[in-house]
Structures are given as structure tokens and as C-alpha cells.
Amino acid sequence: MASLASPLVTLPLHAYRESPTAKPAFLTVKNDRHFAGHPLLSLLDKCTNTKQLKQIHAQILRGGLFFDSYSASRLFAALSLPPSSDLMYARKVFDEIPRPNIYTWNTLIRAYASSDDPAESLLIFLRLLHECPELPNKFTYPFVIKAATVASDIRVGRAVHGMVVKSILGSDLFILNALVHLYGACGQLDLAYRLFVRIMRKDVVSWNSMITAFVQGGCPEAAVDLFQQMEMENVKPNQVTMVGLLSACAKKGDLEQGRLMHSYIEKNSINLDLTLNNAILDMYTKCGRVNEAKRLFDEMPEKDIVSWTTMLVGYAKLGDYDEARLFFDAMPCQDVAAWNALISSYEQNGKPKEALGLFHEFLLSKNAKPDEVTLVSALSACSQLGAIDLGRWIHVYIKNQGIKSNYFLTTSLIDMYSKCGDLEKALEVFHSAERKDVCVWSAMIAGLAMYGRGRAAIDLFLNMQVTGIKPNAFTFTNVLAACSHTGLVDEARLLFSQMEFVHGVLPGANHYSCMVDVLGRAGLLEDAVELIKNMPINPTPSVWLSLLGACRLHTNIDLAEMAFSHLLEQDPKNIGAYVLLSNIYAKSGMWEKVSELRKLMRVSELKKEPGCSCIEVNGVVHEFLVADTSHPLSTKIYSKLDEIARRLRSKGYVPNKSQLLQLVQEEDMKEQALYLHSEKLAITFGLLSLEQSQPIRIVKNLRVCGDCHSFAKIVSQLYSREILLRDRYRFHHFKEGVCSCMDYW
DNA sequence: TTAGGGTTAG
Structure with missing residues (x-):
């Protein structure tokens, strides 16, 4: 048998193919060392795709090499790690390896840590502890910690930290740096910093990890301070350090410091790679210096999609949408991120119509498909406009395309349905969501608040805590707003008093505003x-x-x-x-x-700000300003409005002029101006163009005035129509002459 | 007798 193992090593590859007599089963290993330079294994490094790797796999099986744990580990590593990995296939190979050694286990953990299922790494680590005869080593822990970081699993991270401390690896620099990164990425800056200061011989990665943790944890000042300390300790920064610091300056909008960092890079000949160049662009655009960024952009020897998107966002943020669009069109390829950047900048800058126009364009384009981020932006634009038809369409699209729902999408759907006047549907999305985080709960509480369902909002707030989700500052803003819209003074007082001491949430200015609102509305002005x-x-x-x-x-x-x-x-x-x-x-x-x-x-x-009301009819959003005559059906709308006014007067309705900002002096003009309020025009258009059974849904940018409120009430009765009017603060559901707010708004 | 940690746009 020994004589059979040896010649195999020296045979060239073609010999396998031509040697039908080879008997793999006999080739079990006596001495692993023989296999290190085996030609099949050397070929592994030359493979450029999975197909080639699979061919070698076949040869390895055929030659019996697979039963040598070293050879199997080499094959497995090539299959599971970049550049030509196929994790599903690799996993099957792993399951066939008779006694995987620690290297093989580590490789599997590493592969899953960078996959879209990092939690699997953590399960494999547990299996390793039970099944592998060797102990986890200095390579195992960084991979496991990386998996915990990607999975944002601080609990597992802390447990692994505990194991490290008990092992002989407690001062391994790679492991400690990985832990600093873990705590930073999980937002535990205190833990990260406590660990960082205790690292005896910090290297540049230790400093970089802590600087990045500060930047991403929202403490850019601390990052810059740490850099000064790093310099005092004579640790030479590299390009990763500078990327972190530029990002800190960008977050602070501190142009002066950003410039200092830029010249530091030049003076100290820090390697200007693509990422660092992109970070410089980002700093200049975030500090409002798009022209400077453009000069650097033009000089960059290599640009990628990040460089282009950074410039695009820079122009969009300045409101220069034409230039942003030019950049978008000039990009070598428009990926989903570029579309998202453009769509979200419109959506977040009060241009929801334009955002939806682009969304349509995106759907028609061939080179990329919308992802969760796109849909969150599109849904938010729908919310702003009250475009429920399109919102519903997106909901169906998510289901049909099999797009994996996440907290953001669930939150956006609840928000869209609530703000577009379909609270029942919002509740349905909420109840059918498999998992709910604090944002999902808070969005639903906000939805109930908008409809004046204060009790239900408080119930939901209590249920949330039963499921173990802790309320945050937003949750309290929403639940207090619910109290204010419903006049629940005692409940609001109790919740407010418990914020800090029971829930650990410090009341902010928003919460005080809500409380002043609650007390003030209830007439408790002195309180x-x-x-x-x-x-x-x-x-x-x-x-x-x-x-x-x-x-x-x-x-x-x-x-x-x-x-x-x-x-x-x-x-x-x-x-x-x-x-x-x-x-x-x-x-x-x-x-x-x-x-x-x-x-x-x-x-x-x-x-x-001019009053503006939107109404969606058959998927098209129509916008009305005060006294607007630009609508194609304008003449019809005004004659209908005259008819309504006549019928209203015959019912004893008198316009309430006290709500009017004194813009017109003449009494009859004042009355006219009231009739010309945008929500009245939109309601009238709704009466003209929607079926009797369809509710009229209006979104107004300002608070509804008392006169329009009375107008909507009477119209709902006279014309037997449901009217859902969302103003800047809440929802009004008019039905049979009554409003859901019970005139308390 | 195989290897590892930190970085940019949305």
C-alpha cells in the first residue's frame, strides 16, 4: 500500500485520465507532506472559475486524494472562498470530508461570515466546538467575530469575547482588533473604547478600528481627537485611517478640517487609492464644495460607480437636479445604487412627484432592477403625495417579485397606508409582519395617532413591551402625539413621567412639544x-x-x-x-x-407657504394650489364648486372667515379666497372624477383650516361621500357629516 | 503544513 501512495505524487495530470487502473480507495494517506506540492493542488491556484474547480474536484476524487485531509482542505478552501467560490457546492463538499481539520472548519466559518447568511457561521462554530478534536485557534476567532459583526449579534460577540479571555489567545492582536470593530459596529462605543485602551501594543489596524467605530457611531469629533493621539504615539496612519477621518469631516460638515486631512495625505505621501479618492470627493461634496470635488473627480486616474454616485448626490443635495441628472446619464453603467441615489434625493428634498417619475423610468429600464432601498424611497414618495394606487401597486410588486421584506419595507408600507388614508390596510401589514422591530411598532403607533385612535395607540405601545421591544425616542413622540390628538391628558402625563426612569429615554424637545400640546389643547395652559x-x-x-x-x-x-x-x-x-x-x-x-x-x-x-392639496385619480396625482386655474378641467371644477356653495348655503352654512390670514381686505373677497382654498378645489375635483363608492383622499401640505373642515363635513353628508383628508398633522375622516377627529385637532 | 483584522456612495 505504501508503494501505491508514492508514485501518485509524481504522476502528471494526464496520467490520471489515462490510468483506469488507479484505485482511489487504497490511496489513504500515510504522510500528508507528500501532498503539499501535488500537481492537482497546484492547479487549484490557477483556476479562474468554479467549473475548473469542479473538474479538479472530480480528479481529486478519482485519484483518491480527497481522503487526505490536507488535500481536501485545499480543495474546499478554493471552492468556498473568492475569487471563484460556490458556497452551496462547497458546503456539500465539506459534508463529505471524513474528519475536517481545524483549517477546514475555519475556512467554512470564514466563507459564511462573508455570505448573506453570517448567522450560519455562528452555528458552525458551535458544531466545531463539539465535533472538531482541535481547539479553536487564533484564526478561528477573527472569522467568528466577523460573522457576529455582520449579523450585528452583540450577544454572541460578547460570549465569544468571553471564550477568548479564558483561552490562551487573550492578547492576540488580530482577535482584539476584530472585537473593537465588533463593538463599534454594534454601536457599543463604550465597550469598544474600553477594550481599545487595554490593547498593549496597538497597531495601525487597532487605531483604524477605533477611529471608524467613532465615525460610524456618530462621534466624529472623538475620531479626530483619537487621530491626534495616534500621531503623538508615532503610529503612522495609512489610507484606511484617512478614509475614516475624511468621513468624520464629511459627517461634521467641517470643510476646514477636511482640507487639513486632504493636505496631510499629500504631505505624507499616503497611498491615494480609489477608495481614498472617493472619500475625498465625499468630504468635499458633503461640505458643499461640489466644484472642488468635480476638479478632483476629473483628475482621478480610476473612477468607479461610487465616484460617479458621490458626484451625483453632491449636485442633487445642492438642488442642482439638472447637473445630477447629467452625471447619472454620463455614468458608465447605472446600477441600482445610482438610481436609488437619484430617486431618494428627489424624495427627501420635497420632490416626491419627480421621485415617482424616475421610479417609473427605472421600472422601464433594462440594466437594473429596483431593490428594497428603491421601494422604500418610492413608498415614501407615495406617502407624501397620498398616492395610494401606486403604493398598492408597489406592495403587490414586492409580493410578486419575491422581494424579501425587511423592517424598513414593513415600516414604509405601514407609513404609506396610514398616510394615504387606509388605516385598516396598515394594520393588516403590521399584523402579518413576521418580525417587528421598534421602527415597525412605532410606525403603527404613529398611524393610529394620526387617526385619533389614542387608546389603541397606547395599547399597542404596551403590547410592544410585552414582546420585549424597548421603546425609543420616536416611539414616545408618536404615543404622546396619539394622546394629544385624542385628549388623553392623564395617560400622557403618566407616559411622560416614566420615559426616563422606567424606559431610560431622556425626554427631548419633541417630547416637551407634545406634552405642551397635550396640556394646551386640554385648556391647561398654566400647566x-x-x-x-x-x-x-x-x-x-x-x-x-x-x-x-x-x-x-x-x-x-x-x-x-x-x-x-x-x-x-x-x-x-x-x-x-x-x-x-x-x-x-x-x-x-x-x-x-x-x-x-x-x-x-x-x-x-x-x-x-402656499397651500397645496393632492388627490390621486386612477393612479395620477393631481395637485391644486390656492385659486388654481391650471387644471385642464378647471372650468368644470369651478362651476361645480359654485353649485356646492349654493347647496351649502341653503343648508345654513356660513363661511368662517376668522381662520383666514388677513391677506384680502374686502369682505366678499375674503369669502371668495376661502372658497378658493386648495382642499376645496381638490374635493370638488374628486366629486367630479371619482365613482360614488370611491372615497375622496386628499393630502394637504398645511394644517386644514376650520372653514374647509366644516365644508368637508357638510359635503360628506350632502353628497354621501367619504372624504379622507390628511393635513400636516393628522387625518380627518369625514363621513355622514361627522369627522373622525371629533373636531379636536 | 495551507489563512486572518480596519476603508468610500445609497
């Missing part, structure tokens, strides 16, 4: 003022705006003027404040004060 006085943080304009809103509701002029002046100190151009105070004066018949305010607005060149 609201007391709360503001005792705030541990400076009251923000939104806090004063809430108080001002309450003053409007309860007509308290002194308090309103006080809130107004505080607000203007911080935000002199807050139109909302002027409008509210003007409404309060108008309500009390103080027309001189109204004129004074108007003058002040004119002097400060403040213009009220």
Missing part, C-alpha cells in the same frame, strides 16, 4: 407654561409653537404674544408663528394687530 419653565433643556421653537397653537384654540392673547416673542428670538422667519398669532388676533377681531403683523411679515420678506 403647559409651568412645564416649559421647568425644562432642563432650552425650549425649542417647536415647544413655543405648540403653546401658540393652544393659545389659538383657547384664545389667550397675552400668552400667545409671550410665546410668539420667545419663538421669534430663535427663529425670526417662522411663518407658522405669524400665521397662528394672526389667526388669534383675527378670531378676537383685533384687525389692527393683524395688519401690523402683515407689515412685519412684508418687511421681513416672509411669505406664507
Whole structure:
């Protein structure tokens, strides 16, 4: 038998093919060393694709080499790792290896750590502990920690850390650096830093890991401080360090520091690779210096899709959509990320119509397909416009395309259905979601809040905690808003008082605004003022705006003027404040004060944001501004509006002019202007173009005025139509002459 | 007697 093992080693590859007499079963190994230089194994390194690897696999099986654990491990590594890996196939090969050694186990863990199923790495690690006769070694842990990092599994990460400490590998630099990275990536900056300072001989990777952790954990200042410390300790930074620091400057929007970093790179001859060049571009664009970025972009010897997308986003952020589009069109290839960058910049900059136009274009293009990120952007654009038909279509698209749902998509769907007036469907998505994180729960609570379903929102908030999900700052904003829309004062007080001490969430300015709103609406203006006085943080304009809103509701002029002046100190151009105070004066018949305010607005060149209402009919969104005559059916709409006005008057409806910002002086003009409010035009268009059975869904950019609210109530009764009107703050569901907000808004 | 850690756009 020994004589058979030896000649095999020296045979050239063709000898296998021509040697039908070879008996693999006899070729079990006596001495592994013989196989290291075996020609079949040397060929593994020359393979450029999986097909070739599979051919070698066949030869290895045929030659009996597979039963040598070294050879099997070499084959397995080639199959499971880049550049020509096929993990499914490799896994089957692994399962055939009789006694995989620690190298083979490590390779399998490593392969899964970089796959889309990193959790499998962690399961394999557990199997290794039971099945492998060798102990995990210094190579095992970095791979396992990488898997825990990618899976964001801090629990497993900490357990593995514990094992490392108990092993003899407690001071292995590779392992410690991986752990710093793990804690940083999981947002545990304290743990990362505590470990980092205890590393005795830090190398550049240790510093880079900690710098990156600070940048990605939202502490760019700390990253820059650490860099200074690194210099004092004479550790030479490399391009990875500089990428992290540029990213820190970009996050801070600190152009001066960014420039310093840029010149540091040049002075210290740090290798300017593609990634570093891209990071420099990113820093300049984020600091608003697109032209400088463009100069560097033109000089770059090599560009990739990141370079192009960075420039595109830079222009889009400045509102230069034409230039952004030019970059998009000039890109060597438009991948899904480029589409997403363009679509989301429109969507996030108040251009939801344009975003949806691009989304349509994307669907028609051949070179890429929308992914989860695209759909989240598109759904958000639908929410903004109230485009429920398209929103529903996207929901079906997600199901039909088998797109894997995630928390973001679930949250976006709930948000879209809630904001487009279909709360039932939002609830259906919520209840059918397999997994829910705090964002999913919070979105549903926000949905219920918008519809004035305060009790249901609080129930959901309690259920969420039963399932073990902890509320965050957003959850509290939403649940407090629910209380405010429903007038649940005691409940809000209790929740607010528990925030910090029971849930560990420090109340922020938003939460105080909500509480002022709750108390103020309920007429407890003194309590609201007391709360503001005792705030541990400076009251923000939104806090004063809430108080001002309450003053409007309860007509308290002194308090309103006080809130107004505080607000203007911080935000002199807050139109909302002027409008509210003007409404309060108008309500009390103080027309001189109204004129004074108007003058002040004119002097400060403040213009009220024009009211705008959207309505979707058969998948097309129609937009109406105040007194809009641009719609093709304009004439029909106005004559219908006249008819409605006549019928309304015969029912005793009188326009409520006190809601009007005093823009027109003549009494009949005032009445006219009220009739020309965008939501009335949209409702009228809805009456004309939708079937009787279809609800009229309107989205308005501003708060609905009292007159339009009464108008919608009566129309819902006179014409037997359901009207769903979403304004800036909440939903109004008009049916048979009643609104779901019970006139409490 | 095989190998490993840190980086950019959305």
C-alpha cells in the first residue's frame, strides 16, 4: 500500500485520465507532506472559475486524494472562498470530508461570515466546538467575530469575547482588533473604547478600528481627537485611517478640517487609492464644495460607480437636479445604487412627484432592477403625495417579485397606508409582519395617532413591551402625539413621567412639544407654561409653537404674544408663528394687530407657504394650489364648486372667515379666497372624477383650516361621500357629516 | 503544513 501512495505524487495530470487502473480507495494517506506540492493542488491556484474547480474536484476524487485531509482542505478552501467560490457546492463538499481539520472548519466559518447568511457561521462554530478534536485557534476567532459583526449579534460577540479571555489567545492582536470593530459596529462605543485602551501594543489596524467605530457611531469629533493621539504615539496612519477621518469631516460638515486631512495625505505621501479618492470627493461634496470635488473627480486616474454616485448626490443635495441628472446619464453603467441615489434625493428634498417619475423610468429600464432601498424611497414618495394606487401597486410588486421584506419595507408600507388614508390596510401589514422591530411598532403607533385612535395607540405601545421591544425616542413622540390628538391628558402625563426612569429615554424637545400640546389643547395652559419653565433643556421653537397653537384654540392673547416673542428670538422667519398669532388676533377681531403683523411679515420678506392639496385619480396625482386655474378641467371644477356653495348655503352654512390670514381686505373677497382654498378645489375635483363608492383622499401640505373642515363635513353628508383628508398633522375622516377627529385637532 | 483584522456612495 505504501508503494501505491508514492508514485501518485509524481504522476502528471494526464496520467490520471489515462490510468483506469488507479484505485482511489487504497490511496489513504500515510504522510500528508507528500501532498503539499501535488500537481492537482497546484492547479487549484490557477483556476479562474468554479467549473475548473469542479473538474479538479472530480480528479481529486478519482485519484483518491480527497481522503487526505490536507488535500481536501485545499480543495474546499478554493471552492468556498473568492475569487471563484460556490458556497452551496462547497458546503456539500465539506459534508463529505471524513474528519475536517481545524483549517477546514475555519475556512467554512470564514466563507459564511462573508455570505448573506453570517448567522450560519455562528452555528458552525458551535458544531466545531463539539465535533472538531482541535481547539479553536487564533484564526478561528477573527472569522467568528466577523460573522457576529455582520449579523450585528452583540450577544454572541460578547460570549465569544468571553471564550477568548479564558483561552490562551487573550492578547492576540488580530482577535482584539476584530472585537473593537465588533463593538463599534454594534454601536457599543463604550465597550469598544474600553477594550481599545487595554490593547498593549496597538497597531495601525487597532487605531483604524477605533477611529471608524467613532465615525460610524456618530462621534466624529472623538475620531479626530483619537487621530491626534495616534500621531503623538508615532503610529503612522495609512489610507484606511484617512478614509475614516475624511468621513468624520464629511459627517461634521467641517470643510476646514477636511482640507487639513486632504493636505496631510499629500504631505505624507499616503497611498491615494480609489477608495481614498472617493472619500475625498465625499468630504468635499458633503461640505458643499461640489466644484472642488468635480476638479478632483476629473483628475482621478480610476473612477468607479461610487465616484460617479458621490458626484451625483453632491449636485442633487445642492438642488442642482439638472447637473445630477447629467452625471447619472454620463455614468458608465447605472446600477441600482445610482438610481436609488437619484430617486431618494428627489424624495427627501420635497420632490416626491419627480421621485415617482424616475421610479417609473427605472421600472422601464433594462440594466437594473429596483431593490428594497428603491421601494422604500418610492413608498415614501407615495406617502407624501397620498398616492395610494401606486403604493398598492408597489406592495403587490414586492409580493410578486419575491422581494424579501425587511423592517424598513414593513415600516414604509405601514407609513404609506396610514398616510394615504387606509388605516385598516396598515394594520393588516403590521399584523402579518413576521418580525417587528421598534421602527415597525412605532410606525403603527404613529398611524393610529394620526387617526385619533389614542387608546389603541397606547395599547399597542404596551403590547410592544410585552414582546420585549424597548421603546425609543420616536416611539414616545408618536404615543404622546396619539394622546394629544385624542385628549388623553392623564395617560400622557403618566407616559411622560416614566420615559426616563422606567424606559431610560431622556425626554427631548419633541417630547416637551407634545406634552405642551397635550396640556394646551386640554385648556391647561398654566400647566403647559409651568412645564416649559421647568425644562432642563432650552425650549425649542417647536415647544413655543405648540403653546401658540393652544393659545389659538383657547384664545389667550397675552400668552400667545409671550410665546410668539420667545419663538421669534430663535427663529425670526417662522411663518407658522405669524400665521397662528394672526389667526388669534383675527378670531378676537383685533384687525389692527393683524395688519401690523402683515407689515412685519412684508418687511421681513416672509411669505406664507402656499397651500397645496393632492388627490390621486386612477393612479395620477393631481395637485391644486390656492385659486388654481391650471387644471385642464378647471372650468368644470369651478362651476361645480359654485353649485356646492349654493347647496351649502341653503343648508345654513356660513363661511368662517376668522381662520383666514388677513391677506384680502374686502369682505366678499375674503369669502371668495376661502372658497378658493386648495382642499376645496381638490374635493370638488374628486366629486367630479371619482365613482360614488370611491372615497375622496386628499393630502394637504398645511394644517386644514376650520372653514374647509366644516365644508368637508357638510359635503360628506350632502353628497354621501367619504372624504379622507390628511393635513400636516393628522387625518380627518369625514363621513355622514361627522369627522373622525371629533373636531379636536 | 495551507489563512486572518480596519476603508468610500445609497
